[in-house]
Amino acid sequence: MNTRRRRPLRKGPQGKDSGKSVEEIVRELRRQSGPAVGYREMSLKVNGLICAKCGREFDFKDRHLLTVHHKDGNHLNNPPDGSNWENLCVYCHEDEHSRGLLGDFLKKKDI
Numbered sequence: 001m002n003t004r005r006r007r008p009l010r011k012g013p014q015g016k017d018s019g020k021s022v023e024e025i026v027r028e029l030r031r032q033s034g035p036a037v038g039y040r041e042m043s044l045k046v047n048g049l050i051c052a053k054c055g056r057e058f059d060f061k062d063r064h065l066l067t068v069h070h071k072d073g074n075h076l077n078n079p080p081d082g083s084n085w086e087n088l089c090v091y092c093h094e095d096e097h098s099r100g101l102l103g104d105f106l107k108k109k110d111i
């Protein structure tokens with residue numbers, strides 16, 4: 001009578017998916033939607049193709065030399081008005097960070 005096939009629910013021994021941490025999943029989602037590219041393009045649009053520090057201007061073709069610095073150091077803080085972004089050329093950006101993250105950190109605390 002009851003000839004319906006019963007499919008056994010497949011429970012993997014260690015279900016691959018459930019093995020992922022929330023962090024990993026979020027990271028993957030982020031990679032897919034790519035806000036990392038998004039804010040960069042937006043900052044270049046808002047602030048222009050110019051280094052905020054040395055004032056060097058960039059062409060569309062060497063805009064890869066221009067990077068986006070987060071003023072508060074939080075890469076997740078991306079207000080669309082660009083208030084947390086600073087366009088820095090790779091040289092100035094490196095300089096900014098090599099100046100000591102600690103120094104930045106302490107300065108921030110004062111403000």
Ligand SMILES: [Zn+2]
Nearest residue numbers: 051054089092
């Ligand atoms: Zn510069």
Ligand SMILES: [Zn+2]
Nearest residue numbers: 068069070093
């Ligand atoms: Zn930076």
